[in-house]
Amino acid sequence: MKNRGLRFDPRIQFAMLALPGAAFVFVFLVLPLLSIVVFSFWRTERYELIPEWNLENYRIVLTDPTYLTFLLRSLVMATVVCLASVVYAWPVAYFIAKHGGRYRLVLVLLTAAPFLTGIVLRVTALQQILGPIGLVNMALMTFGFEPIEALMYSNVASAIGLVYLWIPFMIVAIYLSLLNFDFELLEVAKVAGARPWRAFLEVTWPLNWIGTAIGIVLVFVPTFAATVTPRFLGGPNGSLFGNILEHQFGATGTWALGSAMGVVLFLVSLAFILLIGRTIDPKRTGFTGIGR
Amino acid sequence: MGDGRRTSFFLQALLLAFLYLFLYFPIFYIAFLSFVENTTWPFPPLYTLEWYSRLAIMSDFHEGLFNSLLIGLGTGALAALFATAGAMALLRYPVRRKALVALLYLGPLFVAEVLIGISTLMFNRNVLGLPGNLFSAILSNTTHALAFAFLVVLSQLVRYDWRMDDAAMVFGARPLRCFFEVTLPSIWPAVLGAFLVSFLLAFNNFEISFYNLGAVPTLPTIAWGTLRHGIEPELYALATLVNLAVFVALLLLYLLIRTGLVRIGLPED
Amino acid sequence: MTPVLDLQAVEKRFGAVTALSEVDLTIDRGEFFALLGPSGSGKTTMLRVIAGLERPDRGRVLVEGREVTALPPYLRNIGMVFQDFLLFPHKTVGENIVFPLRMQRRSRAEQQEQLAWVSRLVRLQGLEERYPHQLSGGQKQRVALARGLVSRPTLLLLDEPLANLDRELRREMEVEIRRYQRELGIPFVYVTHNQEEALTIADRMAVMYRGRIEQVGDKLDLYMRPETRFVAGFLGHPNRFSARVLEIADGRMLLDWNGVRLRQERRFETRAGETVELFLKSERIRLCRRPDEAAALPNRVPGRLQDAIFKGVFADCFVTLNNGAELVVAATPDAAGIPRESPVTLAWDIADAHAFPVEQEGGGS
Numbered sequence: 041m042k043n044r045g046l047r048f049d050p051r052i053q054f055a056m057l058a059l060p061g062a063a064f065v066f067v068f069l070v071l072p073l074l075s076i077v078v079f080s081f082w083r084t085e086r087y088e089l090i091p092e093w094n095l096e097n098y099r100i101v102l103t104d105p106t107y108l109t110f111l112l113r114s115l116v117m118a119t120v121v122c123l124a125s126v127v128y129a130w131p132v133a134y135f136i137a138k139h140g141g142r143y144r145l146v147l148v149l150l151t152a153a154p155f156l157t158g159i160v161l162r163v164t165a166l167q168q169i170l171g172p173i174g175l176v177n178m179a180l181m182t183f184g185f186e187p188i189e190a191l192m193y194s195n196v197a198s199a200i201g202l203v204y205l206w207i208p209f210m211i212v213a214i215y216l217s218l219l220n221f222d223f224e225l226l227e228v229a230k231v232a233g234a235r236p237w238r239a240f241l242e243v244t245w246p247l248n249w250i251g252t253a254i255g256i257v258l259v260f261v262p263t264f265a266a267t268v269t270p271r272f273l274g275g276p277n278g279s280l281f282g283n284i285l286e287h288q289f290g291a292t293g294t295w296a297l298g299s300a301m302g303v304v305l306f307l308v309s310l311a312f313i314l315l316i317g318r319t320i321d322p323k324r325t326g327f328t329g330i331g332r
Numbered sequence: 333m334g335d336g337r338r339t340s341f342f343l344q345a346l347l348l349a350f351l352y353l354f355l356y357f358p359i360f361y362i363a364f365l366s367f368v369e370n371t372t373w374p375f376p377p378l379y380t381l382e383w384y385s386r387l388a389i390m391s392d393f394h395e396g397l398f399n400s401l402l403i404g405l406g407t408g409a410l411a412a413l414f415a416t417a418g419a420m421a422l423l424r425y426p427v428r429r430k431a432l433v434a435l436l437y438l439g440p441l442f443v444a445e446v447l448i449g450i451s452t453l454m455f456n457r458n459v460l461g462l463p464g465n466l467f468s469a470i471l472s473n474t475t476h477a478l479a480f481a482f483l484v485v486l487s488q489l490v491r492y493d494w495r496m497d498d499a500a501m502v503f504g505a506r507p508l509r510c511f512f513e514v515t516l517p518s519i520w521p522a523v524l525g526a527f528l529v530s531f532l533l534a535f536n537n538f539e540i541s542f543y544n545l546g547a548v549p550t551l552p553t554i555a556w557g558t559l560r561h562g563i564e565p566e567l568y569a570l571a572t573l574v575n576l577a578v579f580v581a582l583l584l585l586y587l588l589i590r591t592g593l594v595r596i597g598l599p600e601d
Numbered sequence: 602m603t604p605v606l607d608l609q610a611v612e613k614r615f616g617a618v619t620a621l622s623e624v625d626l627t628i629d630r631g632e633f634f635a636l637l638g639p640s641g642s643g644k645t646t647m648l649r650v651i652a653g654l655e656r657p658d659r660g661r662v663l664v665e666g667r668e669v670t671a672l673p674p675y676l677r678n679i680g681m682v683f684q685d686f687l688l689f690p691h692k693t694v695g696e697n698i699v700f701p702l703r704m705q706r707r708s709r710a711e712q713q714e715q716l717a718w719v720s721r722l723v724r725l726q727g728l729e730e731r732y733p734h735q736l737s738g739g740q741k742q743r744v745a746l747a748r749g750l751v752s753r754p755t756l757l758l759l760d761e762p763l764a765n766l767d768r769e770l771r772r773e774m775e776v777e778i779r780r781y782q783r784e785l786g787i788p789f790v791y792v793t794h795n796q797e798e799a800l801t802i803a804d805r806m807a808v809m810y811r812g813r814i815e816q817v818g819d820k821l822d823l824y825m826r827p828e829t830r831f832v833a834g835f836l837g838h839p840n841r842f843s844a845r846v847l848e849i850a851d852g853r854m855l856l857d858w859n860g861v862r863l864r865q866e867r868r869f870e871t872r873a874g875e876t877v878e879l880f881l882k883s884e885r886i887r888l889c890r891r892p893d894e895a896a897a898l899p900n901r902v903p904g905r906l907q908d909a910i911f912k913g914v915f916a917d918c919f920v921t922l923n924n925g926a927e928l929v930v931a932a933t934p935d936a937a938g939i940p941r942e943s944p945v946t947l948a949w950d951i952a953d954a955h956a957f958p959v960e961q962e963g964g965g966s
Binding site for chain 3: 496502
Binding site: 050051053054057058060061062064065066068069070071072073075076079089128131132134135136139145146147149150151153154156157158159160161162163164165166167168169173175178182204207236257258261262264265267268272282285286289295298299302305306309313 | 337343355455582
């Protein structure tokens with residue numbers, strides 16, 4: 041009888057339900073991530089990791105101008121893509137949330153649907169439009185115009201591609217935030233004398249900042265680590281930090297250096313997340329929590 | 333003021349329409365390309381089914397499809413299971429340290445796929461001494477898909493009234509019986525939705541699967557290989573088939589969400 | 602005879618909030634018992650502890666003499682009717698009702714037999730194939746009752762079962778529920794925040810406040826002889842005022858209320874010169890148009906009628922007394938016809954008002 045009662049204890053039921061998944065993530069994600077932190081302080085010799093502790097890998101990643109260029113370029117790329125996504129996603133999410141009515145769910149699912157077809161196929165499709173022999177340039181040439189250089193294998197093409205890939209996250213995040221936003225507050229602001237833009241900046245934006253911030257982080261993380269998009273759309277000067285990172289695990293087999301790059305990639309993303317997190321004032325988000 | 337409002341309404345609608353065009357035109361364009369012979373400049377188009385028949389006899393394609401399906405099914409099942417249990421735990425029990433648990437479930441959203449890929453590669457190879465295989469690909473795809481599955485279940489389960497379970501237990505249902513007789517019949521659309529989303533994510537995943545599998549093909553790695561060696565039109569056929577399958581699955585998901593709302597007893601919005 | 606339910610020093614906390622503290626309660630065979638209290642008083646927590654849905658932090662719960670404190674709900678055979686009915690939306694009425702029997706692995710024949718019996722009892726015949734969303738509120742209520750009763754539990758718990766029904770239906774169901782209880786002889790524990798409901802439906806009752814049982818007993822006893830300030834203030838519609846003790850003799854007190862002399866029972870230790878607080882139920886005051894009508898009653902106070910509001914079965918009369926105070930009187934409805942500003946006399950008996958020592962901290966309503 042004691043035993044049965046124990047099994048009914050809510051804390052034990054909670055643990056039985058929540059721990060398997062949490063333990064799974066810990067073992068198959070957190071431990072591997074920790075392992076590359078360890079490896080990043082080792083060195084590689086002829087495709088083998090040698091457990092000799094040193095800081096050489098970090099010295100290379102953080103001082104070699106080539107790697108620094110890639111790091112910086114990735115950072116700029118991720119920032120630009122985030123900004124472009126925010127600017128584009130906001131009016132779209134706002135429109136769906138406010139005017140979508142009973143079609144809201146369909147409209148938002150339609151923006152998110154392509155995401156599930158996988159990045160390789162999406163980049164393939166985009167390449168057929170933007171690439172050097174893609175639809176746009178072929179059309180221009182067919183009608184006797186010069187092809188647009190910027191669209192062929194360039195950082196601009198990469199940026200367009202990354203927005204194409206990740207804007208669904210931004211839209212869904214902002215949309216979900218707007219779903220819980222009371223649009224009548226805007227009327228209140230306008231009655232109090234605020235013009236539409238002022239009302240947006242004073243009421244809508246701050247109350248939905250947490251959703252926007254989540255969207256920004258969700259776009260930043262994969263963009264900053266992008267490999268496939270720059271490879272197939274970016275051209276000769278389009279390689280990003282992710283490409284140089286994969287390189288260490290492919291042709292060169294410099295595992296330790298690659299691990300250090302992975303750690304740097306993770307730490308920069310983490311720093312960005314924390315930076316964005318600092319801008320959230322829990323008392324001013326209007327967030328009331330989930331569950332009961 | 334009224335004019336300004338109308339202008340901004342149409343501007344927003346236009347932006348949405350352009351977004352759909354931006355998102356879907358490439359997808360439909362390669363679907364179109366998959367049916368023509370002159371793929372570089374298909375005007376006027378010369379229709380053919382050649383690419384599909386070539387794809388059908390590609391042995392890599394069969395193996396890749398099979399592997400992708402396995403990874404999708406395995407990941408879908410594991411992720412849906414963990415996500416459902418985790419969401420139930422989080423929503424049902426007044427326990428402290430919920431935030432820590434939620435962080436572990438949602439954390440993978442903030443870890444780039446390529447990092448998941450290389451870190452599991454390194455962990456398997458250098459710590460466990462195992463070569464990557466389908467099994468490890470399923471496991472590390474699950475860590476990634478779990479976050480999405482968790483969000484899907486959570487978004488539906490917040491509407492469920494847990495006192496239903498209290499009622500079932502007072503009337504004699506043990507916890508498992510209660511789950512299968514009362515909870516699951518109400519929440520199954522959410523569980524199936526989570527399965528579907530994780531299935532699709534894993535089925536189409538490139539970066540995680542690639543580092544776990546090396547030379548073992550999946551559909552995305554075949555596509556990647558083809559793309560690398562200069563595009564071959566079979567890839568259009570492949571992409572079109574996958575896209576079609578995804579959209580059928582999403583239609584299903586949409587219907588599920590709607591029945592989910594009905595099931596849990598709330599009117600659709 | 603062992604009581605059906607015996608709570609011994611039960612305590613339950615949720616974080617910093619004490620939902621139940623030192624609760625002792627026994628419920629006997631065949632009893633209709635009401636738990637009355639304002640929201641947040643701990644009555645629902647108590648029901649959940651009895652059902653096994655919450656485990657008390659301290660104390661013991663005994664059902665028919667057997668300790669069940671640590672026993673999970675599914676092993677207790679206690680029936681329950683929930684506030685929002687909580688019918689399983691994916692099961693038909695019949696499936697909902699036989700659910701407890703299926704959980705007890707009773708045979709199909711027995712399930713059908715009990716279903717027929719209980720459907721007849723709660724008058725639900727012919728609705729067995731419907732789904733809950735096809736039912737009216739009253740029908741859902743009956744299904745919930747049938748599901749609670751079908752396995753003939755040792756005890757039926759009812760958690761505000763009528764809160765979601767409209768007034769008419771509530772009256773009807775109060776009578777119905779009393780009838781089921783009489784016919785089955787199963788003890789019912791009925792939780793409500795509505796005193797009329799509790800007073801109508803139950804035999805015995807407890808008033809709860811801030812996680813404690815303030816008073817338990819026969820319902821008339823609680824109403825007529827409240828033992829705590831809270832119960833005195835909560836039951837009925839009392840007027841509340843303070844008065845000073847002038848004299849004490851023979852278990853009675855003579856009080857001074859702003860120049861008016863009142864006679865009152867003395868039920869606690871007090872001395873002349875101290876102040877006491879009085880609760881005087883508005884429905885126990887007699888409103889007299891001529892002073893001599895009240896000659897038989899010891900407490901008489903003259904005043905003027907300010908307003909009379911017709912309420913159907915009675916009229917609320919607002920009277921300003923000559924000592925400046927204002928009292929509300931629930932008088933017979935014809936009082937609504939008395940002209941405003943008419944002189945009236947208010948009168949009541951010694952036992953109609955309840956005196957308590959003045960408390961520093963303001964508890965009660």
